[in-house]
Amino acid sequence: MSKKTETARDTQRLTDGLQRGEADAQEEFLRQYAPHAFRLIVQITANTQDAEELTQDTLLRAMQQIQRYDPQQASLETWVKHIAYRLTLNHLRKRPAPLLTLDSDNELFTEAEEEALQRAFAEADDERTELLQQALDDLPPDELTLINLFYYEDLPLAEIAFITEAPPGTVATRLHRIRKKLYHLILKQQQQ
Amino acid sequence: MNPTANNTPESWRQSDAALRRALQQRNEGLPSLPAGFNERMKERMAAEKATAAGTSAPQKRRLWPWWSAAAAVAAIAAMLLWPRTNEVENALAEISFQQDVAHTQHRRGETEAASHFNGGSPATTEDRVPLGTRQQNLSAVTTAHVPLTDSVLTVETTAANEGTTASNEGTTDDNEVTIVPSDKQPAAVTSGKQSHPVSIPSQPRPTAQPATHSPRLLALSLHTSNLGFGSNGGGNQVLANYRNEDYLWAHDEIGVDSRDKNAYHTNNYYFLAANGFTYSNYVSVNSTSQNFANNAVTIDESHHDLPFTLGLSVNVPLSERWSLESGVTFTSLRSTFDYGNEQSYSHKRQRINYLGVPLLAQYSFISSRAVRLYALAGLQVDFPLSIKQEWQQFTNGRLTKEETTSPFSLVPVQFSPIAGLGAQLNVTRHLSVFCQPSVQWYVPASDPVGGSGLQTWRTEHELAFSIPFGLRWTF
Incomplete structure (x- = not known):
């Protein structure tokens, strides 16, 4: 069995478990994907507290919407990052954007x-x-x-x-x- | 941009070592996932679970829109195919028939009464005989005593086949129309009172029909929200949102005349409110300190056209006052978005088409030959049909890139409770015009993929007032 197939099966098992609300699957999901989501978010926000809260939002949203995940479209990690990206940008839109010091001539x-x-x-x-x-x-x-x-x-x-x-x-x-x-x-x- | 072998994203990835190093150093200084994150996350999950106790599990939530849709389709099918052989149907048919007979009698009775009046004969009440006794013979002799001052007509009927008795509303003081079977005519005539039997011609009696009935009302309605507006188009919520986002909002401007943020902000707000308009253009300035001096402006504009809806509906009466309406509607939501800045920006045109299935209960509180006034309430489910996003990239005013995407999976099923009032003006026996001022709440969908909910007129105007209007054809 190729590594790719094995990974796909693991992902399928994980998403199935999340759909059933299994605690083990949730724990595994957090362990695997929280660091990825946090890293992306903190790169954008540069604020640990905001990043942690947004990471929680991201993972919660992902678990709630797991039935919408389509492995044909993207890997689970990419899908989680997509959620993180959108939530973070939405969050930042509610705050003053950083000063842009460019001349726009x-x-x-x-x-x-x-x-x-x-x-x-x-x-x-x-x-x-x-x-x-x-x-x-x-x-x-x-x-x-x-x-x-x-x-x-x-x-x-x-x-x-x-x-x-x-x-x-x-x-x-x-x-x-x-x-x-x-x-x-x-x-x-x-x-x- | 003209990609060549040395000018492609992959070549940049390889060649831009300084950029990679800068990013690496920058990100190395960033914190990693804080300790105890998983525990705090579990606590939050438990708290959210407790809050959402009683709500369905994710897997169930995935299915319930389809169950709702199936129920709506089943309701429509039931309306179309529902056999009218039941007791209620027969009773309604009987009442309708008797009313027709009574109207005929009433007209003839007036003639009779007129002759009485002319001859000075007083009007009297005649014995009433249940109609059920003369099922086979409706060429009944009618004794009608209707003074010219009479205002209310009473008919008591018995549904012959089922033995169901129904009576219409109101009685007169001492004047009734009584339908007497021909075999009882002599008794009626010889009651000792001055009565004047009037013969009416035979009429075929309606009989219960097998399951071949079509819906009683078929309404073809063309309705749009163009006469309506969304609650977010005006109101404190708008102002609150704008302030929270701390953006400068301007209408069709790019900040040049907008040095006074608050003034412009307020003006724009009132413009929206006063016009009930849906134009939500805005310009966000990347600074709360109003750094216009260096013209550091980012364009972030969105415009949502008023939705256009075309519908075909079927209305089936359940009782004298209650009816159920359903059908299909087609709605097109069009929006445009501009991202970027003055020199380089993306223009996106978006069109989403929905197929809607409303299920509305109607209660008629006034129903006359000319006018019907009613209240309505129910739910509409809109299923996405298609989405098209056309992207254009402009640099220095020049079109540099065009692409079309169709992210259908991002379009959620839309649920919207509806309540309103309706007025129907009958132009002819079959044709009528109607108008239904309604309030519709577009329930915010849980974002289909994380926070990537699409922006449409409906997401910007969750609570919308509209005035659907159209033509209705009654069979």
Whole structure:
């Protein structure tokens, strides 16, 4: 039996148990998926207390809605992240969004040369990394999540599309735009 | 963006080492899942379970919409196929028939009474004979004594076949229409009182029919919510929501003239309230400190068209005043969304079609030949038929990407209790126009996939007032 088949069977057993409300299945679900959900949420909120509450909301929602999970569409982990993503963004919409310090003149969004972008992001020295970290702090939550899912979680575009409810092509376009934005942010910081 | 071999998302993943490192360092500083999380989670689960005690388990909740739908379909089928051979049906037919006879008698009685009046003969009451005794012979002689001042007509009938007696409302002081079988005519005539028998022609008596009846009322209704508005379109709740979200809300503007947040906020609120309008455009400013100087604006707009509904309904009387209405409705919900900022944003057009099955009880409190006024209450279940989302990506005003998606699994079944009043104006014997001002509560669906509930006019206006109107054809 392949590992993939075994995983699918385990997932099926787990979701069946959750549907029946079995305590063992719930415990196993929490053990496996709470860290994933928390990690994604805390990356967006950067607040432990909010992240824990939202993680609880996410897992509760997932267990309540487990009958809607379709293994053909996404893995259980991706599905849980999708719930976490939506709940977190909904939560953040109820609060003032972080201050965006970008100028939005036309220069910011003119076509930057891809080569320049690649050079800028390829040089992983300390100074560039620090500049990028500051730039990341200025991104709105949805863009920060997208960048995290793509570069940090290393998820395929299809999974990111599922989590963020956008077509894969749109995800790619948004990633491209965020890279440009980061590029101009670090240029601006360097000028200062 | 023109992806090439060196310019694809996967190539970025490989080449953007600095970005990966920055993210890694940033995330390394973030806390991990706090200790004791599972225990706190279990406590919360127990608390939620206690709160939700009495509610159905998740698996059952999955099934109950379909049971409801099945019940609605069964109700419609029962209405269409319900045989009318039962006692109530026969009694109703009998009453209807007798009323027709009585009307004829009444008309003739007036003639008789007029002649009495002219001749100075007083009107008297005649013996009443149950109609059940003359089932085979309805060419009865009628003795009618109806003075010109008479206002109420009384007919006492006996449903012959079942022996059920029914009587219509009201009696006159001393004036009644009495239907006398022909074999008892002499007794009636020779009662010693001055009476003037009037012969009426034979009429075929209605008999109980086998199960071939169609519904008594078939109403084809074209109704829309265009005359209505949602409660969230005006009211304190709106203002509260806006303030809670701490966004700047403006109508069709992008913050340029909106330096005074509170003023604009309030204006917009009253605009919505005054017009009962459903335009929920807003512009969110990423700062409570009103950082307009650097024009840091994010567009987050949504617009929901008023729903359009077309329906076909069947109304079946259960008694003189009560009736049950059901049918099917088609509803189309259209919305547009804009995300992003002035330079680069996504425009999404969304259309969701629903097939609705209402089940309404109606109570007629006024029912005359010309007008019927009634109250109605019930439930409507809307099943999703289709969803289409068209995405367009714009950069610097230029269309750079187009895609179409259809996330059908995200569309929930919609339940909505309805209550209202209705007025029906009969234009002809069969054709009437009706209008049903109603309040409908679109029960918020538990989000189909986590928090990813779709936004529609209904999610933005959970409590909606509408004025369905249309034509009704009565068989």
